[in-house]
Amino acid sequence: MNFDPRFSGRKFASVGTRPVRPDGVDKVTGRARYGADFNMAGQLVGRVLRSPHAHAIIKKIDTSKAEKLSGVKAVITAKDLPDLTDGDAGMYDVLDNCMARTKALYDGHAVAAVAAVDARTARQALKLIEVDYEVLPHVTDVDEAMQHHAPLINEATFTEGLEEKPVKPSNVTKRSQFGHGDVHQGFGHADHIIERSFKTEQTHQGYIEPHACVASVNLDGTAELWVCTQGHFVYRQHCAQLLGLEASKLRVTSSEIGGGFGGKTHVWAEPVALALSRKAGRPVKLVMTRDEVFRASGPTSATSIDVKIGARKDGTITAAEATLRYTSGPYAGTWAEIGAMTAFACYKLDNVKTVGYEVLVNRPKTAAYRAPSAPMAAFAVESAIDELAKEIGIDPVEFRIKNAAQEGTRSSYGPVYGPIGIGPTLEAAKNHPHMKAPLKANQGRGMACGFWFNFGGQTCVDLNIGMDGSVSLAVGTVDVGGSRASLSLVAAEELGIDYSQLKAIVADTSSLGYNDMTDGSRGTFSSSMATISAARNAIKILRDRAAQMWDVPVDDVIWEKGHAIAKGEKYGNLSPLSLKEIAAQSGKTGGPIAGHSELVADGAGVSFATHICDIEVDPQTGATRVIRYTVVQDAGKAVHPTYVEGQYQGGAAQGIGWALNEEYIYGKDGRLQNPGFLDYRIPVCSDLPMIDTQILEIPNPNHPYGVRGVGETSIVPPLAAIANAVSNAAGVRMTHIPMSPPRILAAIEAERKG
Amino acid sequence: MVEVTLWGALGQLAGGRSKVEVEAKDIRELFRKLAEQYPALEPWIEKGIAVSIDGVIYRDTWGKRLPEGAEIFLLPRLAGG
Amino acid sequence: MAGIAVSTTINGDGVEYLCQPDETLLDVLRDRLGLTGAKEGCGTGDCGACSVIVDGRLVCSCLVLGAEAEGRKVETIEGMAHGEQLHPLQQKFLEHAALQCGICTPGFLIAAKDLLEKNPSPTEEEIRFGLAGNLCRCTGYDKIVRAVQDAATMMKGA
Ligand code: FES
Ligand code: FES
Numbered sequence: 007m008n009f010d011p012r013f014s015g016r017k018f019a020s021v022g023t024r025p026v027r028p029d030g031v032d033k034v035t036g037r038a039r040y041g042a043d044f045n046m047a048g049q050l051v052g053r054v055l056r057s058p059h060a061h062a063i064i065k066k067i068d069t070s071k072a073e074k075l076s077g078v079k080a081v082i083t084a085k086d087l088p089d090l091t092d093g094d095a096g097m098y099d100v101l102d103n104c105m106a107r108t109k110a111l112y113d114g115h116a117v118a119a120v121a122a123v124d125a126r127t128a129r130q131a132l133k134l135i136e137v138d139y140e141v142l143p144h145v146t147d148v149d150e151a152m153q154h155h156a157p158l159i160n161e162a163t164f165t166e167g168l169e170e171k172p173v174k175p176s177n178v179t180k181r182s183q184f185g186h187g188d189v190h191q192g193f194g195h196a197d198h199i200i201e202r203s204f205k206t207e208q209t210h211q212g213y214i215e216p217h218a219c220v221a222s223v224n225l226d227g228t229a230e231l232w233v234c235t236q237g238h239f240v241y242r243q244h245c246a247q248l249l250g251l252e253a254s255k256l257r258v259t260s261s262e263i264g265g266g267f268g269g270k271t272h273v274w275a276e277p278v279a280l281a282l283s284r285k286a287g288r289p290v291k292l293v294m295t296r297d298e299v300f301r302a303s304g305p306t307s308a309t310s311i312d313v314k315i316g317a318r319k320d321g322t323i324t325a326a327e328a329t330l331r332y333t334s335g336p337y338a339g340t341w342a343e344i345g346a347m348t349a350f351a352c353y354k355l356d357n358v359k360t361v362g363y364e365v366l367v368n369r370p371k372t373a374a375y376r377a378p379s380a381p382m383a384a385f386a387v388e389s390a391i392d393e394l395a396k397e398i399g400i401d402p403v404e405f406r407i408k409n410a411a412q413e414g415t416r417s418s419y420g421p422v423y424g425p426i427g428i429g430p431t432l433e434a435a436k437n438h439p440h441m442k443a444p445l446k447a448n449q450g451r452g453m454a455c456g457f458w459f460n461f462g463g464q465t466c467v468d469l470n471i472g473m474d475g476s477v478s479l480a481v482g483t484v485d486v487g488g489s490r491a492s493l494s495l496v497a498a499e500e501l502g503i504d505y506s507q508l509k510a511i512v513a514d515t516s517s518l519g520y521n522d523m524t525d526g527s528r529g530t531f532s533s534s535m536a537t538i539s540a541a542r543n544a545i546k547i548l549r550d551r552a553a554q555m556w557d558v559p560v561d562d563v564i565w566e567k568g569h570a571i572a573k574g575e576k577y578g579n580l581s582p583l584s585l586k587e588i589a590a591q592s593g594k595t596g597g598p599i600a601g602h603s604e605l606v607a608d609g610a611g612v613s614f615a616t617h618i619c620d621i622e623v624d625p626q627t628g629a630t631r632v633i634r635y636t637v638v639q640d641a642g643k644a645v646h647p648t649y650v651e652g653q654y655q656g657g658a659a660q661g662i663g664w665a666l667n668e669e670y671i672y673g674k675d676g677r678l679q680n681p682g683f684l685d686y687r688i689p690v691c692s693d694l695p696m697i698d699t700q701i702l703e704i705p706n707p708n709h710p711y712g713v714r715g716v717g718e719t720s721i722v723p724p725l726a727a728i729a730n731a732v733s734n735a736a737g738v739r740m741t742h743i744p745m746s747p748p749r750i751l752a753a754i755e756a757e758r759k760g
Numbered sequence: 761m762v763e764v765t766l767w768g769a770l771g772q773l774a775g776g777r778s779k780v781e782v783e784a785k786d787i788r789e790l791f792r793k794l795a796e797q798y799p800a801l802e803p804w805i806e807k808g809i810a811v812s813i814d815g816v817i818y819r820d821t822w823g824k825r826l827p828e829g830a831e832i833f834l835l836p837r838l839a840g841g
Numbered sequence: 842m843a844g845i846a847v848s849t850t851i852n853g854d855g856v857e858y859l860c861q862p863d864e865t866l867l868d869v870l871r872d873r874l875g876l877t878g879a880k881e882g883c884g885t886g887d888c889g890a891c892s893v894i895v896d897g898r899l900v901c902s903c904l905v906l907g908a909e910a911e912g913r914k915v916e917t918i919e920g921m922a923h924g925e926q927l928h929p930l931q932q933k934f935l936e937h938a939a940l941q942c943g944i945c946t947p948g949f950l951i952a953a954k955d956l957l958e959k960n961p962s963p964t965e966e967e968i969r970f971g972l973a974g975n976l977c978r979c980t981g982y983d984k985i986v987r988a989v990q991d992a993a994t995m996m997k998g999a
Contacts, residue, residue: 126861213978215880421816691969
């Protein structure tokens with residue numbers, strides 16, 4: 007890779023402006039096509055039969071009656087998805103999650119599926135499938151699942167990461183540990199110590215578009231898949247592996263995506279739709295209902311976290327420790343590990359230790375949800391930090407500033423930080439007018455910090471210059487929130503042309519090289535790097551063509567503001583050639599002009615945020631109202647500031663929902679009680695105030711424009727910020743998320759009783 | 761010579777060591793030598809781990825050079841939203 | 842099962858179709874008429890992504906039967922722009938970036954159009970309550986509210 011990714015500190019013409027997005031008109035006129043908006047000739051309707059039990063052995067499945075129903079073209083069970091995973095334990099779990107093999111592991115686990123001529127027939131067919139279950143005891147609570155008498159979800163699970171190999175199986179798949187120094191000694195130097203236990207309930211990403219796909223497998227082993235996903239290249243690999251197809255013969259097109267937030271990073275319905283299509287010999291469309299999305303896609307972990315932090319009288323933290331337990335559903339995960347890495351990442355600590363436990367439960371397989379695992383850890387840590395500040399009698403913002411990590415600090419997860427933004431976001435928060443605004447009765451103010459890594463990864467971009475000088479940009483990272491606009495700005499910047507001359511699209515898997523998922527806030531970071539590299543490659547060719555047109559050595563040609571310029575006195579009378587003029591002659595100067603780039607984008611900068619909020623609590627009912635909310639976050643460089651603000655606001659709103667309302671409620675029978683938007687209530691317009699944003703730009707040294715990821719960090723502080731505000735308003739420390747009215751009321755009443 | 765810090769789980773597989781010294785000029789050589797010295801690490805390396813070089817996190821890009829005296833951390837590969 | 846013959850008006854055009862008695866208007870629009878602008882986010886009346894206007898009334902088309910459209914006037918997102926000319930709300934949604942993923946956008950635009958037709962100068966609070974039947978998971982509503990405010994100002998000036 008002949009590309010220098012280092013930050014150059016250039017002045018920008020396009021980057022930082024706010025044009026209308028290239029896919030905008032399609033989206034306001036209803037023309038944009040999402041997962042369920044696509045049809046193929048002769049397509050069938052697919053439906054999935056799901057387990058009503060949280061934990062049960064599947065003794066027998068009789069599909070004969072369903073198969074005989076007129077209009078049914080295929081019925082499949084696990085038998086039709088044979089195990090081709092070849093010892094890959096992670097993929098085997100994916101396979102088992104797509105279609106239960108021997109046991110149903112949660113309420114909603116797929117056990118069979120049908121394809122029929124219409125939805126009504128498909129629904130009828132499901133009713134005719136007879137499944138003989140042997141119901142087993144189940145466990146859905148994280149702490150209960152860790153008890154030694156808890157029902158075992160997988161008899162073959164022996165905890166990894168313990169000093170000694172355990173002799174008995176358990177529901178804990180793994181223990182992980184991070185930190186440095188000696189916490190025992192550190193607590194010895196503390197004048198004040200806060201020790202608390204916290205719980206957070208499971209939430210769902212809550213994207214408004216349910217999972218949807220259309221699959222078509224041909225007799226010659228080729229196949230097509232249209233699907234809403236955050237990563238069509240990854241879906242292709244997984245589906246090909248599970249179905250025994252060759253990856254390059256499976257063409258996956260990503261539809262417009264109606265929200266993902268990490269939840270559309272895993273295959274569920276897609277292998278099932280492909281298997282149905284293969285068996286039926288016709289295309290199959292499979293769309294999940296909302297009920298299925300809640301019961302059987304991938305929500306986030308429920309957690310239980312213990313935190314202990316000690317500080318001297320002067321406000322210096324001497325030691326910090328946390329034990330974090332995260333549910334991963336019925337399959338192994340690494341969610342607690344991430345929580346353990348992020349928990350104390352905001353602070354400069356000499357003595358820190360975090361321990362994570364991954365816990366199996368009879369709930370759906372956990373998937374990523376925006377900065378996965380970090381919000382819960384931040385909730386626990388930032389609540390304790392607030393309480394500690396109070397106890398010492400120091401302002402919570404000052405306390406955080408005093409202990410904030412900075413360039414050169416050893417992070418709690420290991421490496422030493424480069425230039426980072428935690429200090430500046432705290433200073434900005436401290437000086438924000440919001441901090442000084444008066445509060446009314448029953449109102450409380452809270453603040454909290456948050457951290458997220460951000461990722462890079464494999465990325466590929468094609469930039470093609472048309473003969474009329476217009477430019478098309480084909481990227482492979484799915485656009486989840488306006489990245490086509492940002493990437494067009496970046497290409498315009500490099501080429502020195504106007505944004506309106508460009509059109510960006512997301513290419514399908516057969517038109518472009520492999521790209522990792524759009525996750526870890528990497529979409530704009532990685533693809534902008536590849537776009538810059540592709541544009542620079544195109545500029546090399548443009549210069550060469552201009553040199554040919556002028557008949558001068560290419561080394562004398564430079565590229566500036568969208569034009570080739572012949573450099574030097576002797577070329578005084580050559581007027582610059584525009585991109586358009588060069589493109590017009592391309593047929594004669596060597597053919598089409600394009601720039602390509604394939605790279606691994608590395609060095610995504612970590613990002614930090616500080617949130618401030620005011621909450622009013624009704625002491626009679628425990629009801630809450632968000633009065634004011636402010637987000638301060640480091641973007642590195644905001645390529646399209648409006649969409650950066652949008653990411654900040656969206657993350658804050660999701661965090662508000664999580665903090666105050668949203669939770670998976672399981673009955674004693676292990677069934678999900680609220681699989682719908684009526685009972686799983688996400689914030690609506692009238693629940694929220696305007697959400698103020700302040701974008702800080704502390705350049706990432708490892709990106710030419712200084713870009714960091716922006717998508718995820720914004721959901722990390724809200725749980726804690728709101729908990730601190732509610733605790734301040736109600737005069738009682740809240741330790742259980744969500745802080746629904748009954749929980750707040752119970753806490754207030756417990757406090758009153760003493 | 762670079763000093764490599766292993767995160768908890770990896771350290772246990774390397775005989776309880778959290779830091780090891782390896783003579784390696786790039787990530788590929790680092791992985792090869794680690795696998796030679798500590799065979800238990802090999803499956804983890806195969807699965808994919810992240811390498812932090814002087815505070816910047818890289819994927820397992822073999823060709824990435826390790827500057828002399830750099831601070832190297834091996835970290836779990838992360839999932840994102 | 843025999844279908845029910847329905848004749849109705851959609852975005853000003855006469856339309857005739859056959860539908861099953863248990864088929865929703867949303868299914869008819871999307872699956873029979875190819876009007877996929879209205880989205881199904883829940884199918885239970887909780888998300889508003891399927892919003893359409895029937896005889897001047899804002900409804901969730903997932904809660905209306907296809908057969909109920911007989912003799913009525915249905916307005917969908919596909920009829921909101923006039924030829925080349927976007928509706929001011931559509932224009933302002935673009936300018937304010939009131940959409941991220943955009944799945945909720947058709948529903949919001951229809952609901953906002955209905956709101957401004959009934960109340961041309963809504964306060965922020967009236968906008969927030971007026972749009973409370975529509976879920977958006979991406980934006981935090983901030984830019985949506987601003988776009989509607991701005992469109993209302995523009996429409997009054999027009
Ligand atoms: S689909 Fe009609 S309200 Fe959600
Ligand atoms: S923009 Fe995605 S749900 Fe509203």
